[in-house]
Amino acid sequence: MATFLRARSTFQVLGQSTPALITTYWDSAGGTGVALATEAQARVRAFFNSLAGTLASGSQWSPNLVVDEIEETTGALVNQYAASAPAAIVFSGSGDALPLFTQGLVRYGTASFIGGRRLQGRMFVPGFTETGSTGNPAAPSSVVASAMATAMPLLGTTIVTPMSQRVWHRPGGATPGLSAPVITRQFAPTWSILKSRRT
Incomplete structure (x- = not known):
């Protein structure tokens, strides 16, 4: 049975009523469930902490310390682990x-194919400010792009427990689910419009 971990957190922008949901996927092998769950949320924290100076002051990142283990082919929940709480982040973007x-958009690339197409993923990043937006049509500034270039590799950088970030293709119809390691991360040069998100 092949499994992976699903780590969730929320990002609340000061003054906005609805928090954004952040979902990332990770290896479930190479350590204890608790160690891997803690590592997953620590890496997401490292990513957002690196962006603290460009994300809106007063925002709050809140990790869900219950990390799920998922069977990749069916999407069934098979276990849950309690991650250790990471330190808070002070956001200071003006x-x-x-x-x-x-929102900003991170595109994930893998080396796997499914249905004749390369398996890819993405993560939306909320909380950027008007000072980080430039041009007409508006796009992320060079300061934002540079901050993202520094932050993205932190998702793949070991803090304590080695593990890889993954992309998951959900099961559907006759096609079973599949997860694969992330091998590239790219920041989109334009803002992305988030209309809805599956959980």
């Missing part, structure tokens, strides 16, 4: 926050 549906 200027008004962009609307919640206007």
Whole structure:
């Protein structure tokens, strides 16, 4: 049975009523469930902490310390682990926050194929400010792009327990689910509009 870990957190922008859901997927092998769950949330924290100076002041990142283990082919929940709580982050980006549906986009690449197409993933990043937006049409500034270039590799950098971040293709119809390690991370040069998100 092949499994992976699903770690969730929320990002609340000061003054906006609805928090954004952040979901990342990780290896479930190479350590105890608790150690891997703690590592997963610690890496997400490292990513957001690296961006603290560019994300809106007063925002709050809140990890869900219950990390799920998922069977990749069916999507069935098979276990849960309690991660240790990471330290809080102080966000200090100046200027008004962009609307919640206007977010940065990280694209994940893998070496796996399913249905004749390369398996890819993405993560939306909320909380950027108007001072980090430039041009017409508006796009992330060079400061934001540089901050993202520094932050993205932290998702793949070991803090205590070695593990890889993964992308999951959900099962559907006759196609079973599949997860694969992330091998590339790229920041989109334009803002992305988030209309909905599956959980």
